[in-house]
Amino acid sequence: MERRIKESILFFSFLLFVLFSSYAQNTNKQESLAHVINVLEAQYHVQFNYAEDTIEAVFLIPPDTSLSLKEAITYLETQTGLLFSILSDGIILVKPREAMVLCGYVKDKDNLQPLASATVQTLKNSTTTDENGFFQIKIENVTQSITIRFLGYKTIIKLTNQFSKTGCDDIFLFPNFQSLSEVVVSNYIASGINKINNGSYEINFSDFDILPGLIDNDVLQSVQAFPGIQSINETVSNINIRGGTHDQNLILWDDIKMYQSGHFFGLISMYNPQITHSVSLRKNGSDVSYTDGVSGTISMQTNQSVNNKLNATLGINLTDANAFVDVPINKTSSIQVAARKSISDFIETPTYSAFFDRISQNTEVSNNTTTITNTDKTFDFYDTSLRWIYKIGDKDELRINFINVFNELQFNENAVVNDEEESRKSNLTQYSIAGALHYNRIWNDKLQTTFEAYETDYKLKAVNVDILDSQRFLQENIVSETSLKLKSNYRFNNALHLLSGYHFVETQVTNLDDIDTPLFRLLVSEVVRTHGVFSQLGYKSKNRNSNLNFGVRYNFIEKFSKSIWEPRLSFSQRFLDFFTVEVLGEFKHQNTSQVINFQNDFLGIEKRRWQLSNNKDIPVITSKQASLGLNYGHRGWLFNIEGYIKHVDGITAQSQGFQNQFEFAKSKGVNRVIGVDVLFRKHINKFSTWISYAYMHNEYQFKDLQPNYFPSNYNIKHAATLGMTYGLTNLKLSAGLNWHSGKPTTLPVTGNEIVNDEVNYEAVNISSLEDYLRLDISALYNFKLTKKTKANVGISLWNVLNKENQINRFYKINSGELNETNQRSLGLTPNAVLNIYF
Template sequence: MKPFFFSFFIFINISCFAQKTAKLAYENTALDTILKALEQSYNIKFSFNPETIKDEKITISEKKSLKNTLQAIQSQTSVLFEKINERYYIIRKKTKEGRVSICGYLIDKVTKTPLIEAFVNNVSQSKSVLTDDNGYFQLFLSKPDDTINIRFLGYKTRQFIAKDLESKDCIKIYLSEDDYQLGEVVITEYVTSGISREGASSAINIDPSKLGILPRLVEPDVLQTLQFLPGVQSPTETASALHIRGGTPDHNLILWDGIKMYSTGHFFDLLSIFNPYITENIKLFRSSTEAKYGNRISGVIDIESKNEIPKDFGFGFGFNMTNADLYIEAPIDEGFGVVISGRRAFTDFIETSTFRSYSDRAFQSIRFFVDNQTFDQETVENENVFYFTDLTVKAILDLSENDKLIISSIFTNNDLDYTLNIKNIQGFSEPFDENQKDNLEFINQGANIKWDKKWNAHFSHSANIYFSNYDFNYTGLRESRATIDGFLFFQNNIVEKNTIRDAGTSIHTDWKINTKHSFASGYDFSTNDVMYNADYSAQGISFDESDNNITHAVFGEYKFNSNEKLKISAGIRGNYFSVLDRTYWEPRINLEINLSKDVITKLSAERKNQVISQVSNYLPNDFNLDNQVWLLADSEFVSMLASDQFSGGFTVNKNDWYIDIEGYYKSTNGLTSFANGFNAVLDLETGESEVFGIDLLIKKRIKDYRTWIGYSFTDQNFKFENVNEGKYFPGNFDISHYLSWIHSYQWNNFEFSLGWTVRTGRPFTPAQGITETNEFFLIDYGEVNSERLDTYHRLDFSASYKFNLSKRDTWRSKIGFSLFNLYDKENILNRTYNIKFDNNSALLQEVNTFSAGITPNVSFRVDF
């Protein structure tokens, strides 16, 4: 009984306090006098500039509550009240040149009851408020053309223009229940604005247009943004090489508007290929993956560009120190519009400090060779011509109120021409010249036709037809000529090609049975043609791999939602792979329980399979850029991958504190030594891995200041029967501890962000010496991954300033500045070994791959 009486006592006191009133009766009285009386009566404090209330007088003739009194003052004067907490209020002028203040009450259209804690968001300024116990909200000094979004769980979202809500009296806005989709608990700010999380699941949504500033990013980057989330790492400092909970980058399913992407990086993966300014949402699954996603065993990154017909013509353009971009949004006709974007690097004709830093990072193997020889400056000639492009075109057609047709297309290209000539090299019996030429091109292109139809309030479907083409082409020349008489004594021509032709169709359905139960189902068909050709003339080595796989997949997923107290999602996916002539079943289940208003707990389990993977290419090639080759599972070097993952954790969201902790266990079978790049293992080995991890996020917000700590503990171990005596050993990317501490602050139109990252050095296999045979020199290696690199750490900074180029706020501009690796720490990312010949002697040479040094970047853009 004690808890009951205690709760009852608290309830009575809260009720009495909420209804507390003061006897106020004033006739044409100065506002300053009334404010003093209110401070005494309610034990509150007002903060204001005396000029703000000068000459303001009001009349109050009846007994009112504090809230009603403040509203009465606002209705009779040119001031408004902004509540900071239960005691402190700020008084502002209602109007400012070019600004409006808006307020309203959100009410259920049927029951006429107020909607409490509904989400009201100024999209243009990324400012949000929640409605109070009376459904009341207020946003201050908005721009007249700002977009205001109103969202509430289980209700249809409504959108307004700020000037339409401006009124002497706060207007009533009625919301209707959503008759189609089950709602999700949305944590509106997971780490910073623009990043939200659906309930306690690992599904995280990112809207680049609302994204708050992040350290090191001069502009939003679709894939680099994900690296600020616990459980997502890039040990190689690249944008697209994402390791999600122990998986490698090729284990991730990456979709752009329903198109499978096989290459996602520009500038050798240092930038992502996706234009953030036309991207509407990025959904990330680290676990608890929905059954509609298949054929990858790790994370899912589902990227959608803008899906609504533009209301007005708009465009934006900008540049930074590597590329320029442009996008256009245009309504062509009623019910039809297009969105077009393009980017191109100008690094092939302008060399900036950012480009030089990126080049040094990408071409370290060549730089290492040059730096470790004794050359006169005149003897080295090199030329680096590099550029990238991406282009997207999207057409949106509303066939009817319930039918929509969307056609999306994407084209990305990276092109490199590199030449290196070194003259008069000493070290052998005769001096010689070394000539090297490399041409490298990555192309990824695709298209998707999507038809969405809502048949009635309970049933809808989405049908897709897509294709995706990936082309990797590399040609290289190595030749050595004697300096004295010019004869050729070594030549090696290298050719590598890897292509994927992926096409398919799918139909997915959603059936909302009632407010608590729903069911999703679907069928996917795809066909993959994968080809790899390689020819190394000097070694007499050639490969010719070509195969095809047809996939038939069906899935079903049931969801139960009991007033957000209990959520259950149970699904199964079946995949038939023709290349193996076998069907694989993938059960998935997710359970979420609201233990209280502020605490949510979650448990999940899932199984996944993967039929296509990448192999690290360690064939003779001193170009040494990251060269991953895609192959199907029946290849000599790639096996079918199967993975099980179990996870559980909880979140706490209270008093501007947010704590999220989740532990997981993940096992994978079918790994091969070639796919994982063990340079100490020469024979093909097949094995398994186990990963145990914990991801933790702690965030605190104080007004315009945010700080959060992300920490990941990972224990990744591999096991191969003939490696390390069949015992478990650390995986190649076993980063035991990874911690980032981020700060961001907004002051007027300025934003600043500072981030520090520290992590355990990755494992490497030490070399112990050289063994000479009649035909070869071989490096003797110790135990695989038995040593670790030094601890990695760096500090990054970003700043931006927003301003308008026109009085009507139609031309919006932004200047950004960033510094990567602020204190220029020389971190080692990887360590390998080479054999160096000096005066016909073989010497063991340690080759370290270093992180990028201090790298500045500046951006400028304009949006209309």
């Protein structure tokens, strides 16, 4: 017995020895210096600054956690041979002992913001600043000079003996040309959404958190978070800015006008979220360099800075897979490429099914005659985009952009004809391709010029077969536009500048209708050329409380010998520290609009086609708009109210989408809108909540129709949103409730619905659909996969309550009976995303 006890003691002693040895080996395992630094930063609440090449090949056993900060630093110096200098502001500088190294932080003199990717050079060495504006550079001797340059700022040259010997200096660059636009309200709704002093709103996706129902940076869904902007049918191809139609919006991607806006024919944006850096929204008070967009402007931008490190992203969600890469070519040039492709070829997810059912609802794709069946329904989309930027020197920059977008829907129609089964294919394609060149030159600290040129092309094509009549119906709608713009910006002083320029636009629109049996072909192609000259004076007071932009644009349309003068105004005045009053106004025009000839055109999916004005029955659309707003912001509270009036002249009945007694009317008229947009928002630490409300009175006047005055099809009188976001270090949550009064509709007269084999309608748009209500939630979690690889996963639920919202109602007579058709919104629709950042 005693022997067994001794053997047991020896065995457990040996086991403990093995475990201890294993533990000791694990604790003595060498780690990279970068990992050790990350641990020390968290332990002692300090920050290490270093050049990546200084530490990338250094490995050591981590210091004991019981050591003080100074003892840990001494240990690091002994083990690595590097010099660790503790600065007074809690920053520890890491540099080699054997070389003389200077460091600093390059910042903007006016706003003290760090300047990333600034170039720092000596005769033999060069480097660039990181995202914090920090740099380190080796020097040969104390008499050397160091040159620091950044595009748009004055280059400076400093001797090395002018730098601090004990720390890293702040080095301030003065703008070579100063922009007068700046943020007046940050985090307007959520983080990354800001209000600018020229009356516009900006979403910076690099700082953007999350919005209800969204887990990707879907640009055209995100802008609908602002009061006064919504989509009456939940699509990004029908965004209504203050009651206007979608064709009245100017949509720009890196200053290229786009005539298409969505994939899935409008359910998601066609602009890849990985390459889109920011978006600017203007409801009113546009810059004079812009033309078109009588209701508003949505301008998207890619990142305008040169990237010096390889960045890449891979992502997948329940509709598509996407990839993005930002490749440095050298220290003055980098190229970004993004691509996205639907995954329906491999798997049909619940999200895909919900989207497909939504776009094909009440169309020929889902409905056909009782003797015809539709099979093999497929949908596919992809997009690619590219941005190349080259900083030629301190004063010159070249940028090239390219985008290509494609959507395709196809299906087979099957029927028994003459006792034989036949099958024929119908399809619908929609695509855009565009390219642009931008050249910017800073001549001196007074004058800057910019040259912009783009070519944008859009094509919508449908082949619709009628298998019973052996008929093929081909339809095409093609837009081709060329634009040349030259801008000069002259700065008199820090307060006053003058923007001037010339703009030429040539737009060609072609429409084709082709039937093989009986033979019919109608091809109409028109061209309109417009010359624009503009000038705008900008003023900003010394204390930055007063901001004014006032200018005028003169347009001459060659084809009609028509002159149009367009004054523009944006003014803001800050008072009593926390209040800002804002006055905006503009005159604008546009030569293009979208019309619906027949509701079943283009298979009923994307039935709107672009057309050019002929200055007769299709007038040039002109608008006048004015607004007055008041803003209060203090201690996390924000209150904003803005009243506006808008008058749009030259609209046509065909562009408004009537499905009542005016469905086939051809008349020109006026749209008048009066409204108020209100926003309350409160930030409490990581929690933000907001409530917005929009009131609108929106009516038409058509002199050739009876009655002359009646509510607009887009007259959503009341709309409200309640939203909230909560952000932890790695987790972001958001929820939102959207409500608005029902869309106007026209009902048949009760008890006398049919007269002379036609629907007998009541007065136009005096009734309304049911109120709209939708609850959305979303969550996003960020985490690290490796030291250099990050990732996030997210999930969203659109229409959590699965409410069947009515978005449209229309009536048809079939075999002498009245048929009512109700179109519904998306039901409960989930989505999930995984993004990996390299």
